Amino acid sequence: MATTVRSLLGSCRLPRLEGRMLLRHVLRVPQVWLMAHDTDTVDAVSAARFHDLVQQRLAGHPMAYLIGEREFMGHAFRVAPDVLIPRPETELLVETAVRHLALLDSPQPCVLDLGTGSGVVAISIALACPQARVVATDVSDRALAVAAENAAALGAKVQFFCGSWYEAVLPQSLFDIIVANPPYVAAHDPHLVQGDLRFEPMLALTDGADGLTALTDIARGAPARLRAGGVLWMEHGWNQAPVVRSLLQGTGFQRVRSLNDLAGIERITGGSL
Ligand SMILES: C[S@@+](CC[C@H](N)C(=O)[O-])C[C@H]1O[C@@H](n2cnc3c(N)ncnc32)[C@H](O)[C@@H]1O
Incomplete structure (x- = not known):
């Protein structure tokens, strides 16, 4: 019996939506095509590729890595196991930065x-504010390769540098705004061995300690890299807002405040010099 769109989807043991997303990815067709062609025959190579992806999904691999894409701020970003899968709550960091940039003269x-x-953060800011000079860094050169590919595909002007936090940028470079979504999960957090997180780079998730070392390093280094009146905004964990506010206040920041994400959780904290 011929293998059809319907028979593949009917036998794959995944939630309907996930099966459809994987088959669309394999066949490189839009959603409506699948609906209109469910009795079409699928060639053996595509069927085998689909079965392979289904097995990986059943073993827990994240959908974003399997289809190689995730939407963020309305743009399609390529993702690979070398990078964190962008989270919707991080859009708050971008929206806050873009609002601040609009106020700057x-x-x-x-x-x-x-x-x-x-x-995702740097590119979304660059696309929303084409007049800005946007610099982005990472300690992972593999992550930077994905980021550079995304910037080129989306037509965003971003300069990328490799290195640990501020070491990646020239000491004389000063900024109006610094944003960061650093690894803030504590090393002992049980979530690291559950769900999608099992497949994401540990370097992107945890500092290997109490979850506060990257936030602390970024906050302490910021005053030397900000222009007068410059601002720092950092994303952090659901229960880290009070300690990040104290950190910023202790580092000389004014007007320190936290903002809630759509779930009502204090998700980002920032202040100005
Ligand atoms: C939580 S991920 C955020 C990725 C992306 N900004 C986002 O929001 O989806 C943290 C990123 O920090 C990078 N990183 C970890 N330690 C670093 C360090 N010491 N210096 C620079 N980047 C670092 C990781 O490679 C990872 O890409």
């Missing part, structure tokens, strides 16, 4: 994104 404001991963 500068023809070319300078933005630094530390720990850029797939580049």
